[in-house]
Amino acid sequence: MNASVLVTLAIVLTAVVSCGDSSSDDDVNVVSAAADTDVSDTTSDIVLPVDDSDSAGDSQPADPPAEPPPRVDQDGLPLPNLSVSFDYEAYLNAQPEHYTSIDSSFGNVTSQDNTPFDNPVDNAGATLGRVLFYDVRLSANSTIACASCHTQQFGFSDPATFSTGFNGGKTGRHSMGLSNATFYSPQHFFWDERADTLEDQVLMPIQDPVEMGMNLLDLEVKLAQTSFYPALFTAAFGDEAIISARISKALAQFIRSMVSYQSKYDVAFAQGTGNDPDFTGVFTEQEQLGHQLFSGFPGDIRDSLGCITCHQTSAHTADAVHNNGLDANTSADEGAGGGFFKVPSLRNIAVRAPYMHDGRFTNLMEVVEFYNSGVQAHPNLSPALRRNNSPSGSPIRFNLTLQEKEALVAFLNTLTDEVFLANPMFADPFLKAGPTNLQGEE
Numbered sequence: 001m002n003a004s005v006l007v008t009l010a011i012v013l014t015a016v017v018s019c020g021d022s023s024s025d026d027d028v029n030v031v032s033a034a035a036d037t038d039v040s041d042t043t044s045d046i047v048l049p050v051d052d053s054d055s056a057g058d059s060q061p062a063d064p065p066a067e068p069p070p071r072v073d074q075d076g077l078p079l080p081n082l083s084v085s086f087d088y089e090a091y092l093n094a095q096p097e098h099y100t101s102i103d104s105s106f107g108n109v110t111s112q113d114n115t116p117f118d119n120p121v122d123n124a125g126a127t128l129g130r131v132l133f134y135d136v137r138l139s140a141n142s143t144i145a146c147a148s149c150h151t152q153q154f155g156f157s158d159p160a161t162f163s164t165g166f167n168g169g170k171t172g173r174h175s176m177g178l179s180n181a182t183f184y185s186p187q188h189f190f191w192d193e194r195a196d197t198l199e200d201q202v203l204m205p206i207q208d209p210v211e212m213g214m215n216l217l218d219l220e221v222k223l224a225q226t227s228f229y230p231a232l233f234t235a236a237f238g239d240e241a242i243i244s245a246r247i248s249k250a251l252a253q254f255i256r257s258m259v260s261y262q263s264k265y266d267v268a269f270a271q272g273t274g275n276d277p278d279f280t281g282v283f284t285e286q287e288q289l290g291h292q293l294f295s296g297f298p299g300d301i302r303d304s305l306g307c308i309t310c311h312q313t314s315a316h317t318a319d320a321v322h323n324n325g326l327d328a329n330t331s332a333d334e335g336a337g338g339g340f341f342k343v344p345s346l347r348n349i350a351v352r353a354p355y356m357h358d359g360r361f362t363n364l365m366e367v368v369e370f371y372n373s374g375v376q377a378h379p380n381l382s383p384a385l386r387r388n389n390s391p392s393g394s395p396i397r398f399n400l401t402l403q404e405k406e407a408l409v410a411f412l413n414t415l416t417d418e419v420f421l422a423n424p425m426f427a428d429p430f431l432k433a434g435p436t437n438l439q440g441e442e
């Protein structure tokens with residue numbers, strides 16, 4: 001991604017969006033007032049939208065401070081609170097130097113960005129994407145949102161081993177965390193990389209018969225019957241047309257804005273010089289040892305752990321699918337074929353249990369013990385996890401001490417970004433909307 005193009009774009013878009021921002025609440029109101037028509041098949045006795053969100057400043061203290069009425073739209077489903085707008089462009093522009101610099105000692109993250117030229121992240125697009133991501137309308141029976149299986153506080157993953165879809169069915173794999181998806185340069189998504197791009201990926205769960213069971217044409221009609229989507233699509237794409245290609249672009253923009261860069265690990269870079277982290281005073285000695293183990297001891301006589309050969313760069317994303325020796329033979333779930341699976345970013349890993357595509361490990365110590373002593377001699381096992389990195393070598397055995405294993409876990413914990421996990425710009429805009437979509441976590 002060309003930085004100067006980005007900056008120019010950001011300036012232009014900020015200008016455009018800030019014009020839109022000041023009037024966006026009004027837009028929503030105008031639309032809701034004008035769109036009282038298509039209410040035929042909704043539940044009766046629905047209170048039409050009362051957008052009180054922007055009247056806080058000038059309203060009299062007449063309302064009792066009791067429970068606010070459920071915020072329901074004309075279709076009987078939750079109404080988002082759009083009174084606060086967020087600056088996704090500024091958030092992305094504020095990425096620290098160890099992400100943006102081409103000299104980064106951990107590899108250049110920016111050059112791994114998979115943002116396509118025809119879908120850069122802008123504020124109006126990401127704002128629409130956020131609403132879509134949290135909207136139960138995207139499922140056939142309006143019970144499940146993307147966020148039902150990708151929960152912010154859990155690094156946009158799901159604490160359940162397998163997630164529950166709209167009809168009670170279970171997914172075949174563990175839900176994936178979404179932080180730093182933008183830095184996955186091979187572009188492919190899902191554990192088996194079956195989606196060629198993020199734009200392709202985001203429409204797949206909507207149509208998946210287990211996950212959301214929705215037909216895209218029906219979805220376009222359903223969204224057009226709300227009071228607020230026409231205005232959001234206009235802000236993002238210039239007119240009211242609600243088409244799946246735009247749904248895809250907006251969702252992809254929102255996910256690409258989910259860059260995690262404020263963990264303890266990042267603080268160490270911030271106090272270092274250039275792109276060299278300085279862990280002094282930031283990391284404990286244990287965490288420093290863990291970091292060394294993760295990145296390998298150059299010149300150490302012992303086998304390097306070399307986690308970083310697959311979990312790369314300071315964004316901790318990866319280059320391609322790998323076989324990390326979970327099983328001796330390819331199981332029923334072949335992944336991308338031959339037991340190869342995507343290497344997920346390890347950002348926010350500590351809050352994303354259970355681990356691996358099938359959620360087989362319940363905590364990070366189990367993961368570390370697996371790499372330490374449990375790697376299996378699968379025929380496709382990566383050389384990086386074989387002795388001497390030889391394609392014919394036996395699976396590596398690290399023989400770590402308990403202290404070293406604990407240090408590795410401690411290091412992985414430093415990748416948790418509490419700011420990101422609680423950032424309102426990635427949070428549920430429907431949350432105060434009465435019935436929410438986030439109660440059913442397991």
Ligand code: HEC
Nearest residue numbers: 146149163164165171173174175176189190191202205211
């Ligand atoms: C019922 C649970 C469920 C719902 C709903 C759901 N997902 Fe997922 N998501 C998953 C699971 C499980 C996977 C991994 C599936 C696989 O690899 O086969 C996944 C994978 C992904 C990935 C791939 C991440 C990567 O790094 O490759 C993205 C992106 C994603 N989901 C976004 C979304 C979006 C956007 C929505 C809403 C339109 C959504 N998901 C709805 C469960 C869900």
Ligand code: HEC
Nearest residue numbers: 305307310322324341342343344355356357367371382384
């Ligand atoms: C050969 C490449 C490779 C190396 C080296 C490697 N990993 Fe992995 N890692 C993977 C792959 C591939 C997966 C996903 C496997 C799956 O689910 O089938 C994974 C998954 C993980 C996960 C779980 C991620 C999640 O979202 O569930 C953790 C944690 C992890 N690795 C940590 C480490 C640590 C620590 C090391 C060093 C001891 C390491 N890895 C070395 C390839 C590698």
